[in-house]
Amino acid sequence: MSARTLIDMPRRVRRGEAFEIRAMIGHPMETGYRRGADGDRLPRDILTEFGCVFDGEPVFSAKLYPAISANPFLSFSMTADRSGELVFRWRGDRGFSHTERVNLVVE
Amino acid sequence: MKEQSQQPGVSADSVSRRRLLGVTLGAVVPAGLMAGPAAATTVSASGAGDAAPSLDAAIRAFTGGAPVRAGKVRVAIAPLVDNGNTVPLSVSVDHPMRPDDHVTAIAVFSERNPQHEVASFGLGPRNPVAKVSTRIRLATSQKMVAVARLSDGTYWSGEIDVIVTLAACIED
Amino acid sequence: MIAVLLVGLCAVDVVAQSDKPRRSGFDFMSAATQALQRDDEQNPVMLWVKDGARRWNDVSAGFACAGCHGEAQQSMRGVAARYPAWDEQLGAPVNLQRRINLCRERHQQQPPLGSEDDAMLALESFVALQSRGVPIAPPAADPRLAAALERGSQMYSSRIGQLALSCAQCHDQLAGGRLGGSAIPEGHPTAYPIYRLQWQSAGSLARRLRGCFRGVRAEQLAPMSSEMIALELFLAVRAAGMPHEGPGVRP
Numbered sequence: 001m002s003a004r005t006l007i008d009m010p011r012r013v014r015r016g017e018a019f020e021i022r023a024m025i026g027h028p029m030e031t032g033y034r035r036g037a038d039g040d041r042l043p044r045d046i047l048t049e050f051g052c053v054f055d056g057e058p059v060f061s062a063k064l065y066p067a068i069s070a071n072p073f074l075s076f077s078m079t080a081d082r083s084g085e086l087v088f089r090w091r092g093d094r095g096f097s098h099t100e101r102v103n104l105v106v107e
Numbered sequence: 108m109k110e111q112s113q114q115p116g117v118s119a120d121s122v123s124r125r126r127l128l129g130v131t132l133g134a135v136v137p138a139g140l141m142a143g144p145a146a147a148t149t150v151s152a153s154g155a156g157d158a159a160p161s162l163d164a165a166i167r168a169f170t171g172g173a174p175v176r177a178g179k180v181r182v183a184i185a186p187l188v189d190n191g192n193t194v195p196l197s198v199s200v201d202h203p204m205r206p207d208d209h210v211t212a213i214a215v216f217s218e219r220n221p222q223h224e225v226a227s228f229g230l231g232p233r234n235p236v237a238k239v240s241t242r243i244r245l246a247t248s249q250k251m252v253a254v255a256r257l258s259d260g261t262y263w264s265g266e267i268d269v270i271v272t273l274a275a276c277i278e279d
Numbered sequence: 280m281i282a283v284l285l286v287g288l289c290a291v292d293v294v295a296q297s298d299k300p301r302r303s304g305f306d307f308m309s310a311a312t313q314a315l316q317r318d319d320e321q322n323p324v325m326l327w328v329k330d331g332a333r334r335w336n337d338v339s340a341g342f343a344c345a346g347c348h349g350e351a352q353q354s355m356r357g358v359a360a361r362y363p364a365w366d367e368q369l370g371a372p373v374n375l376q377r378r379i380n381l382c383r384e385r386h387q388q389q390p391p392l393g394s395e396d397d398a399m400l401a402l403e404s405f406v407a408l409q410s411r412g413v414p415i416a417p418p419a420a421d422p423r424l425a426a427a428l429e430r431g432s433q434m435y436s437s438r439i440g441q442l443a444l445s446c447a448q449c450h451d452q453l454a455g456g457r458l459g460g461s462a463i464p465e466g467h468p469t470a471y472p473i474y475r476l477q478w479q480s481a482g483s484l485a486r487r488l489r490g491c492f493r494g495v496r497a498e499q500l501a502p503m504s505s506e507m508i509a510l511e512l513f514l515a516v517r518a519a520g521m522p523h524e525g526p527g528v529r530p
Contacts, residue, residue: 004330008320018235026326028479031244033221054233061229062239067220069193069242070479071323076228079235185311189461189530190476193323195311272460 003027003098007088012105015081021052021060022075025090025098031066047072047092054104055084064092080106162216165223166254169214170262175254180213180265182253191245191271198253200237200263204230210237212256219249245271301521302454304464304529312476316528324404324474324526327397327481331405334398342387344402351409359403359410360523363512365423372427374511376403376483377503394502400481404472404526411525415469417515424512427505431513434506440497461530467518468511470527477530484511487529 004026013019025047032044050062050072060076072090088100166175183197200210214227228239237255252266305313319325335344335351348354362375373381379402380391392399418424435446449458450466457463471484478486485502488510492499500507 004326006320006325006329022320024321024323024326026323026330031221057233058229059231059233062241063224063227065222065224065226067217067222067225067244069244071326073240073242073321073323075240076230077235077238078233080233185309187309189309189312192479193315193476195315 003090005088005098005100007100007102009086009102009104011103012107013080015106016079018077018079020075020077021086022073023050023052023088024071024073026071027090027092027096029064029066029068029070029072033066045093047090047096049089049091050074051089052076052078053087053089054078054080055082059086080104082106160223162218162223162252165216166214166252166264169212169227169254170256173260173262175262175264177264179263180253180255182215182251182265182267184251184267184269186268187270187272188245189272191247193242194245194269194271195240196243196251197238197240198255198265200255202237202255202257202263204232204234204237206232207258209234209258210255211258213237213239214254214256215243216252216254217243217245217249218252220244220246225251245269247271301467301518302465303467303469303521303524305470305524305527307455307462307464308528308530312528312530316470316524322474322526322528324472324481324528327401327404327472327474328408328526330397331401331403331408334401335405340387340389344382347386351405355406355409357410357413357416359407360413360415361417363424363427363508363515364418365421371505372424372508372512374484374503374508375406376485377508379403379406380503394483394485397481400472400483403483404481407472407523408525410523413523414520415467415515415518415523417512417519419516419519427509427512428516430506431509431511431516434510435513435517440492440495442495444495446491466514467521468514469518469521470524470529472526473529474526475529481526484514 006024008022010019027047028045029047030042030045032041034042036042044066046066046068047064050064051058052060059078062074064072083106084104086102086104088102090096090098179201181199181201183199184194188194196215198213198215200213202210204210209232210230212227212229215225216223217225225243226241230237248268248270250266250268252264254262254264256262305316308316315321332351337343338346344351359375362378363372364378365371366373366378366381368385369381376394376399379399383389384391419428438445446466449463453463454465455463468484472481473487474481475487483502485507488507489499489502500510
């Protein structure tokens with residue numbers, strides 16, 4: 001299943017204006033504590049990192065652990081002083097890596 | 108532990124007392140096999156493995172042992188949750204976010220989940236407020252602790268108690 | 280003669296039920312969970328809806344849904360609220376999932392999807408979104424559905440499983456009460472497919488009903504089977520008039 005993401009943020013903001021970014025990605029976040037039908041532990045399979053970079057500059061990052069719910073949701077706020085590209089990246093177990101790019105217009 | 112619930116934050120004093128208490132009350136190691144504080148960290152005869160790392164140890168891994176003061180950090184979570192699988196959680200730190208003075212990190216810990224670390228967040232002056240929201244899993248009713256690191260190297264904490272009612276008709 | 284009379288009585292029973300004020304499962308949830316359903320940017324089911332919108336237009340396997348149905352916002356408005364319905368060609372009642380599979384087989388030459396396949400939940404939730412706010416209105420007056428409706432009604436009132444409980448005992452008589460820490464809802468299918476917090480995933484009405492069957496230790500019904508569809512039809516008729524919430528969240 002390819003990664004599905006929902007990024008909620010304004011695409012146009014005023015310079016210096018605070019705005020909220022809400023990012024959600026589809027992922028089961030298998031904790032590694034659950035047992036399957038045969039009684040064996042289901043192996044851990046979670047997203048471990050999230051990063052938001054604006055024009056090459058880190059804006060927000062997160063380390064995630066099994067306590068984060070499935071389909072991880074993160075929200076944080078940001079200001080920008082110029083237009084540019086926001087790059088969102090998720091990384092996780094089993095070499096998971098997914099990137100989304102959003103253009104931000106700053107007026 | 109009584110001390111922790113009465114003090115809003117985590118102090119260095121109570122940490123070392125708790126460490127000693129943790130050794131003598133450790134459920135994993137049978138009393139007859141204890142040779143001293145060091146014994147608590149080795150495998151017990153029952154083969155149950157090391158004593159589980161404590162909440163304090165997890166917090167200390169984040170702070171490097173620096174003192175943590177209670178205050179500035181607010182943990183917001185619904186007091187009663189439908190289902191412990193998806194619990195909205197917000198942490199906000201009452202501190203400016205200026206280039207020379209800001210929150211650099213927030214770490215969230217759970218008292219009673221199988222693992223104490225929940226998440227940690229990296230922030231900077233591009234975030235106008237030090238506030239993050241996410242959704243977490245709670246194994247049972249417990250305390251949540253959030254610790255903030257400031258750019259001046261100091262640490263602040265806040266905590267909250269949550270009640271989790273588990274689903275009655277659990278399918279699996 | 281007697282069979283017709285019984286069906287007639289049953290239909291009257293269902294109508295009488297619908298005169299009482301009814302509450303959606305939404306009303307029994309905590310404020311935090313309600314807030315999750317209300318916000319399309321936070322509701323995890325929207326991940327499936329977004330995927331469904333993509334699949335609606337996906338021509339990679341041949342013919343897309345959009346090829347016949349055009350813009351879903353127009354063509355699918357109110358559709359989910361009108362199921363289960365009679366399928367002429369099949370000669371049987373079908374639910375929306377079955378209908379999606381029939382479309383795939385007949386018009387797209389695609390294999391059928393399982394009820395909990397992400398692809399199925401994506402399409403179903405995307406279609407369900409187009410019924411948000413539309414009153415639930417399965418074609419209860421369709422005489423061809425009468426036998427299935429009667430069957431569903433019987434199932435609803437029959438004690439089943441090792442625990443010998445009927446749906447009616449909990450969801451009619453004890454609705455509003457509590458089972459352990461959980462509120463007992465009335466059991467109206469007003470927001471399917473749902474993102475169920477307990478599943479940490481989207482899932483179908485069939486999955487939820489199978490959970491109930493497992494809870495009372497009864498024999499299982501297969502998703503999209505005629506028995507399961509009969510029960511779903513009864514539940515839809517019982518909920519007739521209540522607004523469809525679009526795909527929602529439930530604890």
